[in-house]
Amino acid sequence: MLRRLISLSVLVTLFLVACATPTPTPTPAPTGPLTVTILHTNDMHGALEGQILKGSDGTQFEFGGLPHAMGTIARLKRAAPGPVLLFDTGDLWIGTFSSNRDQGKTIIAAMNVMGYDAMTLGNHDFDQGVAVVQARAREAQFPILIANIVEASTGKVPGWAKAYIIKEIEGVRFGIIGVGYARTPGISSKVKELQVFKFIDEIEALRQILPEVKPQADVIIVLSHAGFDVDQRIAEVLPDIHVIVGGHTHTELRTPKVIGNTIIVQAGTKAQNIGRLELTIDRASKRIVGYTQNNLLVAVVSNKAETPKHVAEMFDKLIADGRAATRKVIGETLIDLVRAYTPDGRSTGEYPSGNLVVDAMLWANQAGDKPADVAIHNNAGIRADIPKGPITYGQLYEMLPFDNVLVAMDLKGEHIKAVLEVAASCPRVNTLVAGMSFTYNCSLPAGSRISNILIRGKPMELQKVYRVQTIDYLATGGDGQIAFKEGTNLVYGDPVVDVVAAYIMQNSPVNPKVEGRIVEAK
Amino acid sequence: MAKITVYVNDKPKETFLGMRVRNVIGARALQRVQAHRAIVRDGEGNVVDIDGALYDGERLYIAPMDPTTFADEIQRRA
Numbered sequence: 367m368l369r370r371l372i373s374l375s376v377l378v379t380l381f382l383v384a385c386a387t388p389t390p391t392p393t394p395a396p397t398g399p400l401t402v403t404i405l406h407t408n409d410m411h412g413a414l415e416g417q418i419l420k421g422s423d424g425t426q427f428e429f430g431g432l433p434h435a436m437g438t439i440a441r442l443k444r445a446a447p448g449p450v451l452l453f454d455t456g457d458l459w460i461g462t463f464s465s466n467r468d469q470g471k472t473i474i475a476a477m478n479v480m481g482y483d484a485m486t487l488g489n490h491d492f493d494q495g496v497a498v499v500q501a502r503a504r505e506a507q508f509p510i511l512i513a514n515i516v517e518a519s520t521g522k523v524p525g526w527a528k529a530y531i532i533k534e535i536e537g538v539r540f541g542i543i544g545v546g547y548a549r550t551p552g553i554s555s556k557v558k559e560l561q562v563f564k565f566i567d568e569i570e571a572l573r574q575i576l577p578e579v580k581p582q583a584d585v586i587i588v589l590s591h592a593g594f595d596v597d598q599r600i601a602e603v604l605p606d607i608h609v610i611v612g613g614h615t616h617t618e619l620r621t622p623k624v625i626g627n628t629i630i631v632q633a634g635t636k637a638q639n640i641g642r643l644e645l646t647i648d649r650a651s652k653r654i655v656g657y658t659q660n661n662l663l664v665a666v667v668s669n670k671a672e673t674p675k676h677v678a679e680m681f682d683k684l685i686a687d688g689r690a691a692t693r694k695v696i697g698e699t700l701i702d703l704v705r706a707y708t709p710d711g712r713s714t715g716e717y718p719s720g721n722l723v724v725d726a727m728l729w730a731n732q733a734g735d736k737p738a739d740v741a742i743h744n745n746a747g748i749r750a751d752i753p754k755g756p757i758t759y760g761q762l763y764e765m766l767p768f769d770n771v772l773v774a775m776d777l778k779g780e781h782i783k784a785v786l787e788v789a790a791s792c793p794r795v796n797t798l799v800a801g802m803s804f805t806y807n808c809s810l811p812a813g814s815r816i817s818n819i820l821i822r823g824k825p826m827e828l829q830k831v832y833r834v835q836t837i838d839y840l841a842t843g844g845d846g847q848i849a850f851k852e853g854t855n856l857v858y859g860d861p862v863v864d865v866v867a868a869y870i871m872q873n874s875p876v877n878p879k880v881e882g883r884i885v886e887a888k
Numbered sequence: 889m890a891k892i893t894v895y896v897n898d899k900p901k902e903t904f905l906g907m908r909v910r911n912v913i914g915a916r917a918l919q920r921v922q923a924h925r926a927i928v929r930d931g932e933g934n935v936v937d938i939d940g941a942l943y944d945g946e947r948l949y950i951a952p953m954d955p956t957t958f959a960d961e962i963q964r965r966a
Contacts, residue, residue: 409937409939409940411939419924419955419958419959419962420955420956420959421956421959421960421963422956422957422959422960425963427959427963429959429962438966461939549890549905552890552905552906553905553906593941593943594930594934594943595943595944595945595946596943614940614941615936615940615941615942615943615946616909616936616937616939616940616941617930617934617935617936617940618934618935618936618937619934620934620935623932634935634937635937635939635940636937636939639965661965663965664965664966665962665963665964665965665966666966667962667963667966669966769910838907838908838911839911841904841907841911842903842904842907842911842912843901843903844911844915851891851902851903853904856904856906858906
């Protein structure tokens with residue numbers, strides 16, 4: 367009875383309190399246009415550290431780098447006049463030693479903290495294999511959008527990704543679609559592994575998905591890793607798209623490129639800029655009525671103080687781990703890895719460290735369906751010696767500092783001879799070879815100095831097609847080697863320095879010798 | 889592998905899809921860009937990075953740059 371009386375009195379009290387409390391005023395509906403800020407990054411390529419620059423006032427600062435970029439994003443988010451959408455358009459972690467080792471784990475974790483809303487994938491995001499991409503997608507607390515990369519077996523976007531998402535902000539619905547680079551298999555070192563996917567032309571994929579997205583969205587945004595050229599074609603043929611956030615070509619669009627109704631933006635590369643596009647949207651019609659006309663790119667400079675502490679610590683650890691790893695011994699050489707020189711001091715001909723590099727290139731077996739017959743590197747690309755004893759990755763990077771990647775191609779014997787003739791600039795012979803040997807005679811005129819070319823011990827046939835493993839620098843005609851441009855069936859591989867590191871780890875101690883691959887006629 | 893043609897300071901250069909800006913501008917220009925003594929722009933005047941992917945018909949122009957001016961410009965945009 368007492369309990370019932372107490373309950374009754376509580377109810378009465380609550381009723382009286384409720385009556386005495388003023389009725390809450392409903393929050394007034396926002397008036398005026400809605401301003402949504404799109405912050406975007408692309409092609410960050412694992413750039414953990416920026417470049418040191420010095421201004422005219424003597425100020426030294428760091429330009430770019432992921433830790434600083436995250437600080438800039440935090441600042442821009444705080445300063446935004448309204449809601450923010452944060453996007454990345456791929457090629458996220460491949461590009462630096464420390465980041466490659468980490469396979470994108472730290473960067474994805476940082477992006478989770480920063481509150482990224484979505485990203486698409488770039489061609490390089492597949493460089494470490496599909497399993498790595500899947501693992502990162504599972505860790506990401508934001509969707510991976512790839513409307514044009516579908517499973518070959520089902521024709522559907524893989525389960526760890528989506529074609530698009532719809533995001534509603536204050537009554538305005540944003541349809542966000544992602545497209546990766548459709549020609550990825552043709553330029554990837556993982557061409558076989560990528561056969562599990564079908565890469566669809568970006569425009570075709572968008573044409574297919576737009577009828578599904580359009581009724582659900584007021585504003586359509588495409589996250590694209592197709593490149594600035596393709597983004598412009600997309601805008602020309604698909605006018606329903608309002609914004610394209612681009613990547614791949616590392617283009618700094620400081621003012622938006624506008625084609626018809628479509629605004630194209632892109633923020634360069636290496637975390638050097640944060641793209642900032644403010645969209646003004648009329649709440650009634652839900653249409654874009656204004657957008658940022660200039661100064662789209664906010665440069666990223668030393669501002670780690672603004673980076674969330676946890677994120678800064680994650681990157682500090684990653685950088686420290688990477689530095690420690692470059693000092694770690696990866697193998698041993700039984701001889702001094704030194705170069706040979708011309709009388710005027712240029713590296714030339716055959717020598718142990720050069721043979722080590724080209725032997726590693728053949729050993730890596732990254733020439734595609736059939737193994738390479740020969741490997742060709744230039745002398746000028748070998749830039750340091752390594753003394754007898756332990757070898758570190760850092761020493762190797764000093765030896766091969768140019769970030770060249772393997773490229774394999776079919777090349778006729780006559781073109782291989784043309785390459786060697788150009789290399790025999792005399793007295794320098796600017797080439798290193800594996801799988802072959804030849805004789806040069808500097809007393810003969812240029813173009814006729816090479817003879818006795820043997821490939822795998824047999825005389826080279828001028829009309830026969832050989833599989834040649836070289837580097838991107840030479841494949842594009844570097845050092846005047848235009849005969850490489852006759853190559854067909856190109857396959858890209860890993861960075862040369864990584865290939866040589868792997869070779870040393872597998873074959874340590876190494877003991878490369880001069881074997882008479884490049885012989886001067888007496 | 890598709891062959892593409894890009895134009896460096898209006899001079900055509902044939903190369904392969906998948907190559908980067910650094911592969912076609914020449915070793916000397918590359919060193920100058922890396923030292924911020926030169927800058928690469930596309931046909932519309934947009935700055936492009938040396939590791940940017942090339943596309944068929946792309947026009948690239950290499951212009952001299954003063955490293956200090958470059959640094960000042962970055963600070964202004966920060």
